[in-house]
Amino acid sequence: MEIDPFIFRLSIFILSIFIGYYVVWSVTPSLHTPLMSVTNAISSVIIVGAIIAALAGNNENIFNEASVFGFLAIILAAVNIFGGFLVTQRMLAMYKKKKK
Amino acid sequence: MISTNLLALFYLVSGVLFILALRGLSSPETSRQGNFFGILGMLIAVVVTFLSTGNFSTSFIYVIVFILIGGSIGAFIAFKIPMTAMPELVAGFHSLVGLAAVFVAISAFLNPEAFNLGTTGNIKLASLIEMSIGAAVGAVTFSGSIIAFLKLRGIMSGAPITFPGQHILNLIILISLVALTYFLCVIQASNLFWTLIAISFLVGILLIIPIGGADMPVVISMLNSYSGWAAAGIGFTLENTALIITGALVGSSGAILSYIMCKGMNRSFFSVILGGFGGTDQISKSNNIEQKPVKSGNSDDAAFLMKNASSVIIVPGYGMAVAQAQHALREMVDTLKKNGIKVSYAIHPVAGRMPGHMNVLLAEANVPYDEVFELEEINNDFANCDVAYVIGANDVTNPVAKTDPQSPIYGMPILDVEKAKSVLFVKRSLSPGYAGVDNDLFYRENTLMLFADAKKMTEDIIKSF
Numbered sequence: 001m002e003i004d005p006f007i008f009r010l011s012i013f014i015l016s017i018f019i020g021y022y023v024v025w026s027v028t029p030s031l032h033t034p035l036m037s038v039t040n041a042i043s044s045v046i047i048v049g050a051i052i053a054a055l056a057g058n059n060e061n062i063f064n065e066a067s068v069f070g071f072l073a074i075i076l077a078a079v080n081i082f083g084g085f086l087v088t089q090r091m092l093a094m095y096k097k098k099k100k
Numbered sequence: 101m102i103s104t105n106l107l108a109l110f111y112l113v114s115g116v117l118f119i120l121a122l123r124g125l126s127s128p129e130t131s132r133q134g135n136f137f138g139i140l141g142m143l144i145a146v147v148v149t150f151l152s153t154g155n156f157s158t159s160f161i162y163v164i165v166f167i168l169i170g171g172s173i174g175a176f177i178a179f180k181i182p183m184t185a186m187p188e189l190v191a192g193f194h195s196l197v198g199l200a201a202v203f204v205a206i207s208a209f210l211n212p213e214a215f216n217l218g219t220t221g222n223i224k225l226a227s228l229i230e231m232s233i234g235a236a237v238g239a240v241t242f243s244g245s246i247i248a249f250l251k252l253r254g255i256m257s258g259a260p261i262t263f264p265g266q267h268i269l270n271l272i273i274l275i276s277l278v279a280l281t282y283f284l285c286v287i288q289a290s291n292l293f294w295t296l297i298a299i300s301f302l303v304g305i306l307l308i309i310p311i312g313g314a315d316m317p318v319v320i321s322m323l324n325s326y327s328g329w330a331a332a333g334i335g336f337t338l339e340n341t342a343l344i345i346t347g348a349l350v351g352s353s354g355a356i357l358s359y360i361m362c363k364g365m366n367r368s369f370f371s372v373i374l375g376g377f378g379g380t381d382q383i384s385k386s387n388n389i390e391q392k393p394v395k396s397g398n399s400d401d402a403a404f405l406m407k408n409a410s411s412v413i414i415v416p417g418y419g420m421a422v423a424q425a426q427h428a429l430r431e432m433v434d435t436l437k438k439n440g441i442k443v444s445y446a447i448h449p450v451a452g453r454m455p456g457h458m459n460v461l462l463a464e465a466n467v468p469y470d471e472v473f474e475l476e477e478i479n480n481d482f483a484n485c486d487v488a489y490v491i492g493a494n495d496v497t498n499p500v501a502k503t504d505p506q507s508p509i510y511g512m513p514i515l516d517v518e519k520a521k522s523v524l525f526v527k528r529s530l531s532p533g534y535a536g537v538d539n540d541l542f543y544r545e546n547t548l549m550l551f552a553d554a555k556k557m558t559e560d561i562i563k564s565f
Contacts, residue, residue: 006226009336009344016348019119024353027125029449029474030463032357032456033186034135035125036324039350040193042118042138043331046200047167048111048149049215049338053207054163055155056214062159066211071166073203076196078170079177084193085139086178091186091460092135095128098468 034091041084047077102151108341110148115345117141122349128469145342183464184421187320187453188252191245194323198241198304201330202297205235208337209293215338221288227337228288232281234333235293236300241326243304248319251308252453258313266310273303311372314418314495316453317361318372325354357455364449366501366511394530394542396549399560402524405548407565409486411442413478415515416458417451419492419527423554426465429491432562433467439565444481445472446515448496479516488520491554494527498539507537523547526557 027035053070063071102110117137124134146167150160181189208231212218217227250256277299284292311319332347334340362369406412414433420426433443445467451458462472482488490497497517501509517523518541525547532538541547550557 005339006336009339009341012341013332013336013344013348016115016345017352020122020349020352021356023119023122023349024356027122028127029360030447030456030459030469030472031125031128031131032360033190033454033460034131034456035122035353036190036320036357036455037186037193038121038125038135038138039324039353040190040197040327042121042142042346043197043327043350044200045114045118045142045145045342045346046197046204046331046334048145048340048342049204049208049334050200051146051149051163052153052214052338053204053211054166055153055159056207056211062162064211066207066214067159069203069207069210071162073200073207074163074166075170075173076200076203078167079174080170080193080196080200081142081174082171083174083178083189085135085142086175087181087186087189088135088138089132090178091183091463092128092131094460094463094466095131095469096463096466097128098470 030095031092034088037084037088037091041081041088044077044080044084047074047081050074050077102148104152107148107152110144111340111342112345114141114145114342117144118342118346118349122353141342183460184424186460187316187457188249190454191249191252191320191323194320194327195242195245195249197327198238198243198245198330201238201327201334202235202242204334205231205238205337206293206297209235209290217337223288225285228285229281230333230336232284232293232296234330234337235297236277236281236303237326237333238330239297239300240304240307241323241330243301244308244319244326245304245323247305247308248316248323251313252316258316260312261309266306270303270306273299273306277303307373313453314450315365315372317450317455317457318358318365318369320454321354321357321361322373323354325351325358328352328354361450361455364513366509366513392543394549395547396551398550399552399557400564401548402550402557403561403564405522405524406436406441406487406489406561407439409441409521411444411481411485412436412487412489413482413485413520414443414445415488415490415493415497415517416445416447416462417491417493417496418453418457419494420554421452421457421461421492423492425491425555425558426461426467428555428558428562430462430465430467432558435562435565443471444478446475446478446482447472448475448493448515449513451493451496475513475515482516482519486521488517488523489526490517490523491526491558494532494539495537497541498537500537500540509537517541518544521546524550526550526552526554528553 050073121134121138124130218224280296328350335343501512
């Protein structure tokens with residue numbers, strides 16, 4: 001009997017939680033605020049779902065009831081992606097070492 | 101048009117780049133490169149998604165336009181936002197992720213064919229469960245973050261809002277959510293789906309209103325975690341590896357931050373969630389404050405003490421952020437350094453309104469990060485330092501956390517400010533801190549209270565030097 005693809009996805013999910021656990025513990029506490037803004041930006045990769053949903057409408061009816069939600073989600077996720085990465089960039093640029 | 105397998109491989113690449121983005125944050129030197137990896141991962145994910153749909157019709161142009169609209173709003177906010185407003189910005193961003201997850205789930209529910217999830221009214225059972233979880237968690241994240249945003253922004257009072265029967269109400273709602281999901285899976289009626297989302301919005305609100313202002317570091321971290329789990333739920337629905345990996349990373353990241361924040365306050369996660377901190381203790385403790393003598397001084401006294409010191413430790417807290425005193429503080433430290441005095445900064449894990457809040461503010465004021473130390477690194481140095489300059493912090497320095505088992509903050513790790521030869525306390529008044537506990541340090545022999553606005557006092561000290 002073949003393994004259900006769901007099990008593979010679940011495996012990826014569980015292993016990623018472990019990766020996340022170890023990677024985040026190694027983040028220096030002084031960078032916890034940028035950590036939050038960057039995790040926020042990357043979780044907006046949900047935009048791929050929004051794009052698929054938005055493009056599912058046909059040409060005569062670009063904004064049908066399902067694709068409208070896709071388009072709305074695109075705006076929200078795009079605010080987050082640009083906002084999240086840029087504000088992280090702005091913060092990280094401020095962290096400087098002592099001039100010797 | 102690219103094949104499904106190739107698409108999945110590219111999503112995997114995105115996922116790995118996101119891991120590297122977080123890995124980069126282990127030190128400030130590698131962090132900027134890490135952020136670049138994150139952007140690259142996002143770019144790959146978006147581009148291959150376009151290629152996979154192969155739909156470059158008019159809809160495609162609309163998608164690009166909508167991305168640009170959202171992107172310019174985001175970029176505008178990112179450049180305009182002052183660093184002191186970072187907590188509410190992050191809360192606001194979390195709400196957007198949550199709402200986006202809800203929208204994607206709704207879209208998948210209305211048009212399951214587009215995602216290969218079956219047909220309307222006959223969606224695959226597993227997909228329906230994943231979809232419901234994604235939508236529910238997304239909705240909780242959305243409304244919860246909105247409340248957190250309003251509290252942080254000061255639009256809504258930071259005081260915990262509790263009412264009788266709150267916990268029972270929450271329990272009933274939780275049970276009804278599970279029941280709704282079950283019936284949704286059985287009869288697939290769209291009304292049930294809408295109800296599920298509506299109730300989840302309500303849960304988010306009820307979850308955050310009983311939590312007080314100073315517990316915000318935990319709340320923000322927790323919502324960060326939720327936004328990750330919502331993304332993962334949608335990732336399972338859409339069978340998208342990039343989303344699953346990212347969701348897991350963000351979910352565990354937020355959970356760890358919540359844990360670190362709870363530990364910094366010596367409170368259990370559940371006691372924070374159940375809310376209502378310090379409500380009853382305040383009244384009983386406030387009676388015996390007035391009698392004790394307090395030494396207070398002005399900027400000249402403070403400057404005199406510092407001039408004669410050889411080492412000074414600065415302890416910043418939320419009050420510094422409120423007074424926007426970080427730049428003035430840096431100037432004062434420059435003056436001290438010019439006089440050959442050794443200066444370092446001590447930061448408590450829960451100083452400010454979000455994890456790492458003080459570090460960002462100091463970085464903004466051009467304080468080099470290698471002069472800023474965490475609690476464990478610097479706590480032993482207080483015994484050898486001449487002056488501790490406490491600016492806008494209170495509870496995190498209160499020795500009662502070590503001595504009085506009755507105190508609500510007992511067991512909280514504190515900065516050993518009391519061990520310094522002299523303590524300068526910049527504060528507006530003798531009022532107790534957020535926890536409602538009187539600070540013993542105010543009445544110590546070696547403490548000098550500087551009653552003033554943090555920024556004004558710091559500027560005056562520079563002038564008196």
